[in-house]
Amino acid sequence: MKVRELDIDFTKAKIYWAPEDPEFSQFWNGSSTFLPYLEPFLNKAVREGSNRLPDDQAALKEDCRIFIAQEGRHYRNHAKFNQLLRDSGYPGLAAREAKMKADYDRFWNEKGLKYSLGYAEGFETLGPVIACFFLEGARELHKPSVDDPTADLWRWHLAEEYEHRHVCNYLFHKIYPNAYWYRLYGICYAGRHMLTYMISTAFYLLNEDYKSGKIKRPWLSRLRTIGMLGRLFAYVLPRLVKCLGPRYDPINLPAPARCMEVLAEAEAKWTRVAKPSVSAAAV
Ligand SMILES: [Fe+2]
Ligand SMILES: [Fe+2]
Numbered sequence: 001m002k003v004r005e006l007d008i009d010f011t012k013a014k015i016y017w018a019p020e021d022p023e024f025s026q027f028w029n030g031s032s033t034f035l036p037y038l039e040p041f042l043n044k045a046v047r048e049g050s051n052r053l054p055d056d057q058a059a060l061k062e063d064c065r066i067f068i069a070q071e072g073r074h075y076r077n078h079a080k081f082n083q084l085l086r087d088s089g090y091p092g093l094a095a096r097e098a099k100m101k102a103d104y105d106r107f108w109n110e111k112g113l114k115y116s117l118g119y120a121e122g123f124e125t126l127g128p129v130i131a132c133f134f135l136e137g138a139r140e141l142h143k144p145s146v147d148d149p150t151a152d153l154w155r156w157h158l159a160e161e162y163e164h165r166h167v168c169n170y171l172f173h174k175i176y177p178n179a180y181w182y183r184l185y186g187i188c189y190a191g192r193h194m195l196t197y198m199i200s201t202a203f204y205l206l207n208e209d210y211k212s213g214k215i216k217r218p219w220l221s222r223l224r225t226i227g228m229l230g231r232l233f234a235y236v237l238p239r240l241v242k243c244l245g246p247r248y249d250p251i252n253l254p255a256p257a258r259c260m261e262v263l264a265e266a267e268a269k270w271t272r273v274a275k276p277s278v279s280a281a282a283v
Contacts, residue, residue, distance in 0.1 A: 005073070046171060049172070117186075131161050
């Protein structure tokens with residue numbers, strides 16, 4: 001695990017970054033919009049959990065530190081893309097995002113650490129499964145026309161979700177030993193909360209595109225959307241079920257194809273360029 005200082009430039013990014021599959025693009029665009037609220041919430045839970053670890057857990061504390069740094073870079077880059085999305089229309093996004101922000105504030109302020117860390121563990125159980133879907137399973141991404149900063153954003157983000165897959169699970173079990181059933185509960189409420197948002201926001205974005213005429217023949221688009229979601233769930237659900245057993249250890253999950261290559265490519269392409277200091281610039 002390491003921190004990668006990525007700062008992706010979205011000035012040439014397109015809303016339909018999978019150009020042949022606008023429904024696929026909009027599903028992930030909708031999912032991007034709540035990450036600047038979700039990931040700070042995960043970081044609060046992991047920071048607080050890490051502070052409660054005993055001193056002999058130095059390695060896990062260090063993994064928590066890297067986890068927080070990685071999530072911080074994820075949501076800052078998503079926030080840049082989200083601004084592009086808002087600037088392209090979609091006035092209903094603001095209210096949707098405000099509700100998610102209020103939900104995460106409420107979870108943190110009123111539900112306590114166990115609930116918040118359970119939510120984080122639930123999300124992070126889904127993370128490596130979605131990473132495998134994105135890097136291996138999604139046929140929409142295998143097309144040569146997919147060449148866009150937003151595709152790079154998701155590939156890098158999800159490859160790091162695979163990379164830090166064990167952190168929340170180990171932290172949750174260290175702080176709450178014998179909480180197997182609570183872990184399953186966390187997966188259920190986190191999954192329900194996020195998926196409701198992701199799917200309804202995708203349909204909202206697509207409906208706006210039907211109204212503006214960006215997508216012709218809405219009935220055909222709706223069929224494609226159902227097919228796209230069907231393939232996603234057919235891939236994810238059986239793999240997720242395997243993560244529900246009491247002996248689940250995320251460190252044993254096999255890496256998705258090209259995971260390390262994707263991370264190296266993202267780093268080579270999008271690492272933040274340090275601004276020259278005044279004296280260096282004057283030379
Ligand atoms: Fe993330
Ligand atoms: Fe994560």
